[in-house]
Amino acid sequence: MAAPILKWKRLTNATGPSPRPRHGHRAVAIKDLMIIFGGGNEGIVDELHVYNTATNQWFIPALKGENPPGCAAYGFVCDGLSKILMFGGMIEYGKYSNELFELNATRWEWKKLKPKPPRNGSPPCPRLGHSFTLAGNKVFLFGGLANESDDPKNNIPKYLNDLYTLEMKVSTNTYAWETPLVGGDLPPPRESHTAVAYCDKNGSNYRLIVYGGMSGCRLGDLWVLDIGAMLWTKPTVFGIPPLPRSLHSSTIIGNKMYVFGGWVPLVMDDVKVAAHEKEWKCTNTLGCLNLDTMKWEHLTMEMVEDSMPRARAGHCAVATHTRLYIWSGRDGYRKAWNNQVCFKDLWFLETEKPVAPSRVQLVRASTNTLEVCWGAVPTAEAYILQLQKYDMPLTPAKTPTGNPPLSPMKATGVFRPAVVG
Incomplete structure (x- = not known):
């Protein structure tokens, strides 16, 4: 039986106040809502917009509480119900944050949190481009890029591969950082990677899957943290992998991880060039990793130029039901951070045939x-x-x-x- 042809669809004629084009923003999904915050294009913004995927409508909720500053390349995670956590990111060029905020999406109220430091070390340093992933009842913070200079104008980049967990103490409604003891070989330092959490159908055996990123060159490696055993491994992955990339998105739908867009090397033939990149480009390719078989699967896509998103990086992506949504992001080659070519388009991909009504x-x-x-x-x-x-x-x-x-x-x-x- 031939594989179905997957088709992107551009959403048009949305009502309500749509956000300005940008990159470095983040998004989470709560039921049919896609909630977008921050990012930048001609400056970093502190705007929050919500898109209703069921009604094709944008709206700006009336926010209250202690709003976070404008931020880009931060961590953004949701419990799937009403609580959203935001950590770190860039608030000015060369100036990074390690502050933690909570957004209650029922009351649309921000709150600045003061988590307890780890019992056996220091709290995470200011950073951007890290991953911030909910697995079970804990959030896992991995990697990112720090500035070793106290002067934002004198940026001394440091790639990170440290791991923290953030747990909410239900009895006291407080948060605490921990630096867990982890076995195995640690993934190399990186930023602008992705990390997703995946568990078995019975809701057990959580795994944190780290893919790609940047550390002097684009990375295409994949690492798995067994959360029960707290053990890092670099598994054997089958199939034809996507090109190494950074500033991409990775989204779980069912038992598959969909990797879209990002920066990829322009030249892959020469090992020296690949190890010390001189040129790169954006892509609009879509990779699909089956997390049960750990195999990259071939996708048959409709490749008509106007029927698919243009190449981009720094976009946001969420899953609602069986659809993959992407919005905005940047294109362009070696342009200044505050002078990007950003898109305002919104697309979705139906990854599976909808099921028939049950009754x-x-x-x-x-x-x-x-x-x-x-x-x-x-x-x-x-x-x-x-x-x-x-x-x-x-x-x-x-x-x-x-x-x-x-x-x-x-x-x-x-x-x-x-x-x-």
Whole structure:
């Protein structure tokens, strides 16, 4: 059976106040909402916008509390319900943060947190380009880029590969940093990588999967932290891998990690050039890693130029249901940070065929009309309803209760809807 052809779709005619184009922003998803904060283009912004994927509508919530400063390349994570945590990032060129903020998305209220330092060390230093990933009841902070100079104008970059965990103490409603003891070989230092958390279908055996990034050159390696054993490994990965990259996005949908965009090396043939990059470019390629088999899978994509996002890096990506959404990001080669070519477009990719509604019910029937209803499928754009002819027996048989059976027109399950994604 031939693999389905995946198609990007650009979302247009959205209502409400859409955000300005930017890069270095972050996004999280809560149900049908995509929540975007920060980033920059001609300056770093402290704006928060929300996009409703179900209604194609942007809105700006009325925020209260202690708002964080404008920030880019920070950590942004959500518990999937109402709590969002934000850590670190760049607040000015060369000036990085190690502050922690919480956003309650029910009340749209910011709060600056003061987590307890680790019992066996110092709290994480200011940084950008780190990963900040929720796995179970802990957030895992890994890597990033620090400035070893106290003078922001005299930037001395330091790539990091340290690991911290952040846990909320439910009984006291406080947060605490920890520096866990970890075995195995640590991943090399990096920034602008991605990290996702994946667990088995039964909700156990959490793994943190770190991919790509930048450390003098683009990286294409993949590392796994077994969270139960707290052990780093570099697993054997099968299939044809994507090009090494940084400033990409990695998004979990089902048992697959979708890697989109980023900066990739312009030349891969010469080992010396690959090790000490001189040139790079943006890409709009999409990679797919099956996390159960650890194999890069081939995707058949519709490659018409106007029907797919342009190459970009520093965009944001979220998953809602089975759709992958991406917004904005930058293009351009060796342009100043505050003078980028940024996009304002919003796209989604349907990664799986939507499932059919589970139940169909009869609302009313007449001699020549039927009215039925079923639960909507969020990712289905259209439905096909199949009617099955059923001949009534001349003498209705009695049921074990002694009552005649329901008319087939009144029985659920007679109608077979299918969906079109």
